[in-house]
Amino acid sequence: MLFRSICLATSLVCASTRIIAADSVSASTLKSVPTERTDYIFQPYDLIQVVVFQEPDLAREVRLSQDSTINLPLIGAVDLTGKTVREAQDVIRQRYDRDYLVNPQINITVMEYAKETVNVLGAVNTPGAITIPPDLPLKLLDAITRAGGFSRLADRKKVKLTRLNADGKTSTSVINADDIIQSNSTDSWVLSKGDVIFVPERIL
Numbered sequence: 038m039l040f041r042s043i044c045l046a047t048s049l050v051c052a053s054t055r056i057i058a059a060d061s062v063s064a065s066t067l068k069s070v071p072t073e074r075t076d077y078i079f080q081p082y083d084l085i086q087v088v089v090f091q092e093p094d095l096a097r098e099v100r101l102s103q104d105s106t107i108n109l110p111l112i113g114a115v116d117l118t119g120k121t122v123r124e125a126q127d128v129i130r131q132r133y134d135r136d137y138l139v140n141p142q143i144n145i146t147v148m149e150y151a152k153e154t155v156n157v158l159g160a161v162n163t164p165g166a167i168t169i170p171p172d173l174p175l176k177l178l179d180a181i182t183r184a185g186g187f188s189r190l191a192d193r194k195k196v197k198l199t200r201l202n203a204d205g206k207t208s209t210s211v212i213n214a215d216d217i218i219q220s221n222s223t224d225s226w227v228l229s230k231g232d233v234i235f236v237p238e239r240i241l
Contacts, residue, residue, distance in 0.1 A: 075123035077171070081105050082151035087129065090142035095133075098148060111137050122147070155228045157184035159236035160191035169230065177226035178217060180234060192239040193218075198226065199233040 079085070081103050089095040099107045105118040112132040117125050126143045133141045150171040158164045162185025169175045177198065187193055193214040201207050217224050228234075 075126075076121050077147060078119060078121050079105060079117045079125065079147075080151045080153065083147055084149035086146045086148050088144045088146075089133065089138070090144070092138065092141070101151070153230040155180055155230070155232040155234065157181060157234045157236075159234075160188040160238045161185055161236055162188055169228065174227045176224040177212065177228065177234065178214065178224045180228055181214070181236070187214075187236060188238075190238045190241075192237045195237055197235040197237070198228075199235070200229060201231055 079101055081101050084098065084100045085107070086098045087096065087107075087109060095110050097109060099109070101107055101117060104116075106114050106116050108114050109129065112129070115125075115129060115132065117128075120128065122145050126145050129145075130141055130143045133143070153169040153171075154166040155169065155175065156164075156166055157180050161181060164184055167175070167180045167183045177196070181187065181196075194216075196212045196214045197209055198212060199207055199209045212226060216222075
């Protein structure tokens, strides 16, 4: 009788250990799974993968056109202008659900982000195009740093930022970068695609 009690207790301990171990593995596995950025807004020339659950023949890797449209099997052209990943999934789901599939599940993954750049010219160490990260804002001083930083002769008090506005007109702002650096204040100059930064040289 005592032997049976010991065996039963041992079995319970082993079972509990297996459950804890399984829970630990599950938690570890879940933490290692990357999460999709469903709030990302599509840009022209992004490369995306569209998957319809249990419909492998409908899966496609497509690149957005200049006007942010894609073409998918059965439903044809889909306009993704200004849409997030989540919104695009809803639009495509509705299109398939309307005529072809019953409550389809759509998953979209961005395989390659379209490159958006600004130009940093003038008195910097490596002038040229700087890529804007797809998931973070690029600010004035960040762009200059990525262009190798100010050269020895740079006039940091008269940095020019030229931008094409929504109305088609260009505007130029003169920025004192020294004020931002010396005051340790937040760089509020968030850059947009196509911006041109020009750093003049000091007059000796």
